[in-house]
Amino acid sequence: xxxxxxxxQNLTAxxxxxxxxxxxxxxxxxxxxxxxxxxxxxxxxxFMLSSGKKKHGRLIATINIQxxxxxxxxxxxxxxxxxxxxxxxxxxxxxxxxxxxxxxxxLTIIP
Amino acid sequence: xxxxTQTPKFQVLKTGQSMTLQCAQxxxxxxxxxxxxxxxxxxxxxxxxxxxxxxxxxxxxxxYNVSRLNKREFxxxxxxxxxxxxxxxxxxSSVRTDNYGYTFGSGTRLTVV
Numbered sequence: 237x238x239x240x241x242x243x244x245q246n247l248t249a250x251x252x253x254x255x256x257x258x259x260x261x262x263x264x265x266x267x268x269x270x271x272x273x274x275x276x277x278x279x280x281x282x283f284m285l286s287s288g289k290k291k292h293g294r295l296i297a298t299i300n301i302q303x304x305x306x307x308x309x310x311x312x313x314x315x316x317x318x319x320x321x322x323x324x325x326x327x328x329x330x331x332x333x334x335x336x337x338x339x340x341x342x343l344t345i346i347p
Numbered sequence: 348x349x350x351x352t353q354t355p356k357f358q359v360l361k362t363g364q365s366m367t368l369q370c371a372q373x374x375x376x377x378x379x380x381x382x383x384x385x386x387x388x389x390x391x392x393x394x395x396x397x398x399x400x401x402x403x404x405x406x407x408x409x410x411y412n413v414s415r416l417n418k419r420e421f422x423x424x425x426x427x428x429x430x431x432x433x434x435x436x437x438x439x440s441s442v443r444t445d446n447y448g449y450t451f452g453s454g455t456r457l458t459v460v
Contacts, residue, residue: 276453277453278453279454281448281451284449322390324389324390334380334405335392336389
């Protein structure tokens with residue numbers, strides 16, 4: 237079983253819909269990252285969380301440390317949000333900054 | 348623009364050939380990483396360097412070597428390429444004082460035939 241599981245694997249929605257992507261992990265962590273990978277392949281860091289909630293524009297990320305679960309929400313979705321969204325965790329302990337990645341959620345927003 | 352620069356963007360190799368993927372960052376980050384991305388799998392760590400002068404193996408180091416030339420540059424070498432090394436390779440960097448924020452390069456798509 238992967239240490240980081242994302243759901244759904246694929247998501248197609250109409251423009252304007254509220255989107256939720258989920259990430260569950262099975263190890264103790266010190267931080268969780270949400271990343272965006274566009275069709276061109278580049279990877280951009282969206283959020284880094286260790287507790288609570290963060291918001292940036294139409295994107296909201298939440299984390300529940302006790303339940304080992306995080307969600308990424310997109311409000312008023314737009315075709316330009318179409319991308320692969322990747323969850324990654326930094327294990328607790330140790331001095332290094334290595335991440336363990338989920339396999340990603342492919343989001344397609346239809347105009 | 349500040350960031351992580353990877354070269355080349357695309358490369359086709361024949362089995363047994365060697366090549367070096369170059370990566371440089373200008374953000375004064377201490378840590379640098381090489382990941383590979385394969386269909387249906389999450390990014391997997393090949394090697395990382397926590398600071399200048401140190402390197403350590405990740406999950407999938409076999410068939411690769413790395414050099415942390417200085418604080419800015421971290422290269423990945425394939426000594427004898429194999430078809431199993433066909434993948435997209437990403438370099439990344441991070442800094443502890445930025446609470447482990449990550450910056451990724453744009454990727455290198457490598458095909459070994």
